[in-house]
Amino acid sequence: MASSNPELEDDDQEAVRRPYSMLPEPHASAGRDGGQRKLRFYGHGMPYLKDLEVKGHLIVIEGPDASGRSTHTQTIQAKLEADGHAVLGTGLKRSELISEGIIEAKGNLGVGKRTLSLFYAADFADQLENKIIPALEAGYVVLADRYIYTLMARNNVRGIERRWSRSLFGFTPVPDLIFYLDVKPEELVHRVFQKNSILDYYESGMDIGLSDDMYKSFLIYQGKMAKEFEKMKKLFGLQFIDGNRAIDQVDADLQARIDAFLNRQR
């Protein structure tokens, strides 16, 4: 359609979106998906996408940086694929659209909290519509390395009204499973040092002036974030996973819960 329009700018010629083209056929899991279900959203959803039917499942793993989240996500993806599931891994700041922009905005300390929050929401919405929802429709298990809960917790810690954040993320689907890797800030800080030897500015909450001392700021900030997750636990049905244990133990715990869930769906 667009290609026959000389009035449109050159860049616009490629404007037709083909969300499915990014995904291979999920033949591995074909034939044993559960029935189609209507996709449920937290709020108003995206009214222009009417009556979305999905076959896949959305599993979220939340947790602070250095909680082992990404490692576990990878291990779980490998295991699920070995079991014959088609899996799509996704995470924050990975959208085609604006991930670069987010980094620029972070480097620019003049950016306000509401601006950053909307920026992350836009990035997330892009992945949702272009990757996550198409994959769910096609019967994938979508494994999300963080979801809206981190974004809402960050907002709340920075003084943005809870109700505003909740409404903002009303366009997001309700996951089937949500895990939170619960690691004590005191333990977390050592894992960060083992990994990077420096603390990240934002992950230490340095932008909100908790302490001039970065180490102290990190502990306070991560403590506040953990409290936010505690508050969200019941409301959103987060399963807290004790992340202070050895990696294998945490892995086994997560795998067992995911297997149990997926077996129930057959």
Place this chain on the structure above:
Amino acid sequence: MDQTKRGGNGGVGRRRTVARTGAGTGARRMRTEGAWDPAAGRLIAVEGVDGSGKSTQLHLLEQWLRHQNLKVFKTEWNSSETVKEITSRGKKKGLLTPTTFSLLHATDFADRYERNILPLLEAGYFVLADRYIFTAYARDIVRGCHPAWVRKIYSYAAKPDITLYFRVPVDVAVSRILAGRPKLKYYEAGMDMNLSNDPYESYRIFQGRIVEQYESMLESEGLVAIDANRGIEEQQVEVRARVAKLFGDRETGPLTTGPLKEHGQQ
């Protein structure tokens, strides 16, 4: 009511109050009619479809205010340096969905609000907004976002002291824009909504729907309709007269000079 004579000279006896509007950062000093308070910022917004002449009117208003040695700041829709580049990248790639389109514009607005609009209002500036939250309401709702969701996103923003809606028959506005056979951009023409394969036809339909949205919110949002089907100078006299009401008991300069003054007063 002879509002055009010369700055509403305090006819209304209401005292200024310090009021809070919106939530969170939306708090600011609000003025009511009465005594002039140089420390209370004034927020003036113009709205209307492309080709309604609103930018021309805002420019003339800006000149008038500056001529009176008032502190003026003008801000335009979709103009944040931080966000603009990223937004236009997404637009060029044709990657935006109604939700991401909405959120990127919300990010742009938030950046301008947090950095400019709010601090300048607090500093007592006349902040002139060429398009404000009502543009987002109209466009995003036409694109299929949920009205309550869109409104909540902008709920933190201060409501303007006055919003002038430049009302013009949609055919007139569209003809003005299309007269030069411009190269319409993909989203500008509303091509993402599949209204028509012809960009010009799509643009017409899209603009018509935007007008419907504006008309439906005139009363509920308190927009002041200005008949934009008149001469530029005639409209400007009315604009200045309406803005002069925000001056309380401060004298305003003449609304215009020359023969137009009488013309505007009739």
